[in-house]
Amino acid sequence: xxxxxxxGIENLNLTNQQRNTLVAGLQQLGVNNASxxxxxxxxxxxxxxxxxxxxxxxxxxxxxxxxxxKQRLANLFNVDVNTISHTTQQxxxxxxxxxxxxxxxxxxxxxxxxxxxxxxxxxxxxLAVHVYxxxxxxxxxxxFVP
Amino acid sequence: LPVLSDHNANLAPDxxxxxxxxxxxxxxxxxxxxxxADSIIYNLDDAAVDDFRNKVQVMVNDLYSVDAPLAAxxxxxxxxxxxxxxxxxxxxxxxxxLDIAANNYSGVYSGVAWDGTLSPFGEAVPFWDGANDYGDxxxxxxxxxxxxxxxxxxxxFKVATxxxxxxxxxxxxxxxxxxxxxxxxxxxxxxxxxxxxxxxxVPGSLRIFEQxxxxxxxxxxxxxxxxxxxxxxxxxxxxxxFGTHIAPAGTSSGLIRSYLGVSNHxxxxxxxxxxxxxxxxxxxxxxxxxxxxxxx
Numbered sequence: 001x002x003x004x005x006x007x008g009i010e011n012l013n014l015t016n017q018q019r020n021t022l023v024a025g026l027q028q029l030g031v032n033n034a035s036x037x038x039x040x041x042x043x044x045x046x047x048x049x050x051x052x053x054x055x056x057x058x059x060x061x062x063x064x065x066x067x068x069x070k071q072r073l074a075n076l077f078n079v080d081v082n083t084i085s086h087t088t089q090q091x092x093x094x095x096x097x098x099x100x101x102x103x104x105x106x107x108x109x110x111x112x113x114x115x116x117x118x119x120x121x122x123x124x125x126x127l128a129v130h131v132y133x134x135x136x137x138x139x140x141x142x143x144f145v146p
Numbered sequence: 147l148p149v150l151s152d153h154n155a156n157l158a159p160d161x162x163x164x165x166x167x168x169x170x171x172x173x174x175x176x177x178x179x180x181x182x183a184d185s186i187i188y189n190l191d192d193a194a195v196d197d198f199r200n201k202v203q204v205m206v207n208d209l210y211s212v213d214a215p216l217a218a219x220x221x222x223x224x225x226x227x228x229x230x231x232x233x234x235x236x237x238x239x240x241x242x243x244l245d246i247a248a249n250n251y252s253g254v255y256s257g258v259a260w261d262g263t264l265s266p267f268g269e270a271v272p273f274w275d276g277a278n279d280y281g282d283x284x285x286x287x288x289x290x291x292x293x294x295x296x297x298x299x300x301x302x303f304k305v306a307t308x309x310x311x312x313x314x315x316x317x318x319x320x321x322x323x324x325x326x327x328x329x330x331x332x333x334x335x336x337x338x339x340x341x342x343x344x345x346x347x348v349p350g351s352l353r354i355f356e357q358x359x360x361x362x363x364x365x366x367x368x369x370x371x372x373x374x375x376x377x378x379x380x381x382x383x384x385x386x387x388f389g390t391h392i393a394p395a396g397t398s399s400g401l402i403r404s405y406l407g408v409s410n411h412x413x414x415x416x417x418x419x420x421x422x423x424x425x426x427x428x429x430x431x432x433x434x435x436x437x438x439x440x441x442x
Binding site: 006039074129130 | 312337
């Protein structure tokens with residue numbers, strides 16, 4: 001199923017090269033990236049420290065599953081996918097998933113507007129992003145100081 | 147397109163014709179022809195041919211509807227003031243921000259949606275989601291032409307529900323010659339509730355307007371005007387003069403950033419939450435003819 005939602009990735013312990021490779025792959029996701037409707041194309045916002053990113057697009061839901069992200073990490077580390085584990089936590093923004101390899105947290109993924117069992121609407125996902133950005137204002141916003 | 151007998155004779159036919167063929171008409175005709183071609187190629191379906199005929203009829207009706215002439219007449223009024231750049235922001239989709247003034251300073255949309263909201267002139271307008279959308283107005287030609295010494299700009303805007311009090315600074319327009327605070331012309335919905343802030347800065351001179359108490363959830367028009375020659379930086383809101391500052395000269399031209407609805411797209415921040423319509427720049431300061439464009 002195709003869904004237009006937001007999701008975020010935060011680098012916890014990837015090297016810069018691994019981070020860039022992961023992000024480059026995620027930037028290719030989306031089922032309608034040449035759409036006349038530019039909101040359906042994959043577009044993103046990068047945190048000011050370059051260690052987190054929020055994507056929005058019309059995605060194939062199957063590309064955003066925990067298993068799919070694990071496979072990306074396994075490919076990134078060139079390891080068996082079964083060596084990647086995860087933990088989940090339901091937050092006010094949506095489902096937060098932490099991916100672990102070699103006893104070390106590698107990345108966090110926030111599925112904005114995801115209630116733990118399914119994605120919400122675009123409006124719910126958008127609202128969750130707004131709340132998240134507001135609660136993390138200094139990390140994401142260019143302060144307006146004339 | 148031929149002028150029909152019931153056509154509004156007050157409109158300049160060349161403006162109506164060229165604008166609508168260049169914009170929505172090109173897309174609508176293209177879509178209809180594509181549908182027709184598909185029906186011929188695939189199945190010679192009579193129903194598809196009927197559908198094609200109906201679409202053409204709707205298009206013709208739309209062309210002569212009340213809304214289209216309203217937008218076209220406004221465009222004619224704007225073009226009559228010789229803008230250096232005029233982006234009606236009514237493309238309806240795609241990534242190109244079209245410029246219909248003579249210089250063709252086009253730009254690029256990223257991520258904006260067209261949700262059916264209409265401008266004061268009856269055309270669909272782009273929506274910024276407040277998270278990751280932007281418009282990039284920069285080109286080398288635009289950079290060279292833009293002057294921090296003489297000019298003016300007009301933009302229509304409508305905030306999303308709750309945006310006046312969301313405590314996040316959100317850019318309308320951001321023009322910079324350097325990344326550092328060197329030369330700026332900026333319009334921003336302040337992180338202070340119900341405030342619109344505008345500034346012009348050249349080295350040694352920062353001039354700011356802060357308009358408080360804004361709550362209008364509908365369309366507003368704002369104009370900034372700067373003239374080192376006249377030594378004035380002025381701001382107008384919905385046609386009324388808000389204030390005037392002195393405006394010392396700076397470096398004349400050169401932009402490295404020129405954004406609509408964001409402060410910087412790598413990474414984007416201060417993302418606008420709401421709608422824009424009819425962005426206009428002139429190489430000269432505001433005058434009565436330009437200010438008259440702040441009402442539909």
